[in-house]
Amino acid sequence: MPVTIKNIAAELGLSVSTVSKALNDYPDIAPQTRQLVKETARRMGYRASAAARSLRTRRTNTIGLIFCIIDRHLTDPYYLDLLASIGEECSRQGFDLLLSVCPDRRLERSAYERMVDGKRVDGMILTGTRHGDGRIAYLVERGFPFVSLGRSERDGDFPYVDVDGAKGINDGVQHLIDQGYGRIGFVGLPPELVCAGHRFQGYQTTLEKGGLGLDPRLVTHCDCLTQEAGYQAMQGLLELDEPPDAACVCSDVMALGAMGAVQERGLAMGRDFGIVGFDDIPMAAQVQPPLTSIRQPIYEVGTRLCRMLIKVVEGEPLAESHVILGPTLVIRESSGPYQRGWAR
Amino acid sequence: MPVTIKNIAAELGLSVSTVSKALNDYPDIAPQTRQLVKETARRMGYRASAAARSLRTRRTNTIGLIFCIIDRHLTDPYYLDLLASIGEECSRQGFDLLLSVCPDRRLERSAYERMVDGKRVDGMILTGTRHGDGRIAYLVERGFPFVSLGRSERDGDFPYVDVDGAKGINDGVQHLIDQGYGRIGFVGLPPELVCAGHRFQGYQTTLEKGGLGLDPRLVTHCDCLTQEAGYQAMQGLLELDEPPDAACVCSDVMALGAMGAVQERGLAMGRDFGIVGFDDIPMAAQVQPPLTSIRQPIYEVGTRLCRMLIKVVEGEPLAESHVILGPTLVIRESSGPYQRGWAR
DNA sequence: CTGTTAGCGCTTTCAT
């Protein structure tokens, strides 16, 4: 039998409203009464009913997160860190995290409706903004608080945290150029993702800056962020008449697949062929050869997203609502100095 | 302005109860009325308020999951699959998943109280049962529905799904023996975990069965499931006067660290020294040499846990409440046939 | 078949 505010009131011969006020630190309650009530509550093992409170206050102290697992297969370790960082920050702030894993893009909309219209959460965190993102349109239309990981076309409308993908790829491509690679391919993210474009821009700009023309045949992308897709994409590049001698691959998981394709051809990774990945997942340091990768400060991203959202939910002003964090190039052996024909 | 049942009633000139019943498919409602109500609800964009409904029905349609990230550092990919499988099954069944990431064991209790006593969830999924597990005691005492991933001392009290760790380790150790390794070490899980004991038993039994005595100096464990801990543990084993020539390591993440320690000594993995890991995380297939590992059917575990819990919550009987699933040995190169002194 | 009524547990005016 759960103990309610009413039980406490009865126990103490007080009214429920007094008890409620005491518990919530209202000023117009005698200090001793407050003390007494709080103690009794603890003694009786009282916990406010989340449903009742939320019905009354229209606040749930919960934030929502929906992962649509096709969009990036949930196996990507990237997501674990994101989740851990968001979860930890939530917990520090006394918030809960309502997570929905949606196995199909067609169910995504209704997952959002469940959370938002069903008033299960106070705010949402969006990840992986897309071009013409229906989720953003929906949330903006509803006037529902949210923050996103990633910019979009509707920049002014909402707060976001993003990682500077152009800068990241720039560093990666420049590094490949510096290592002597001259024909650098690009394996991009699914084009529907807004960040896919930023990264491509970084590629394009850096090639031009480095005096290497952009050969469109060297540009490809994956439709999902899996190793298999990376493998296929790299296969495609290697089968060209004039294949690349290096590639920037926009996710480490994809890059692992790409490395497989390269090695399968008997090319020596980091000599005949250079690869730079993106994300710097733990596995990057473990594979053979270790994968050079563009590290996202994902823990900080998650923490800041969460903090910003809670501020928005509580009606506090945001110091900065559009945050762009810098990635870091982590150099390992997959991008060693080019030694043409080393393996032959 | 959110649309409520009352608005629909007003719109249609019906009573709220009729609308409610129509929406919830009560039998005593005229088919046409039901139809009309449902249509209007959709047209007006109605979504039942989760709080109101849950206050009334005492059901939240939400299940709870708390990760205490020291117990197994959340970076372990194992957790992603578990989460994905639980999340997906939840979503299929129309349930939400309330996740709490608790950064400190001391906060664990209050995380449970928030969810359970605050009636935020209908049931809980526990992972990583421990000896004298306070969480189990608490939930049993409260009479709160839960299922656990892993057995415990209080077996009869609650439903669980577990993986047969003894069998898994048995297969792994036997495989090492078959490959010609004769001095097989053991790097165990934190001893507080119930499954740590099962796995050790598997080790012990198999050694005896194989006629190899158990040398206690070859048995060690990690206090947390990180690569670093695995590295340290293996260091310890290799520094012995008579070091092992192989080891069974109870988690792949730990095993990766262990491999590092082995290779650092100039030993050839899979020739001088054999390693078998546990979990079969994706990285296992990617490292050099690929890691032989005992695969847990983690996706099935998650799905079944979720299904069982929902049954319990809905008061349906469980066909089987104690499920033990079999692991599978996935043989790769880290446990190649022993070739003493190959590297020298 | 439909409507009336009561109340889930809590917060919040407004009186006292």
Next chain:
DNA sequence: ATGAAAGCGCTAACAG
């Protein structure tokens, strides 16, 4: 400083 009362949105007896 405390209490009475209303009501958040919904469901579930019970009448009609």
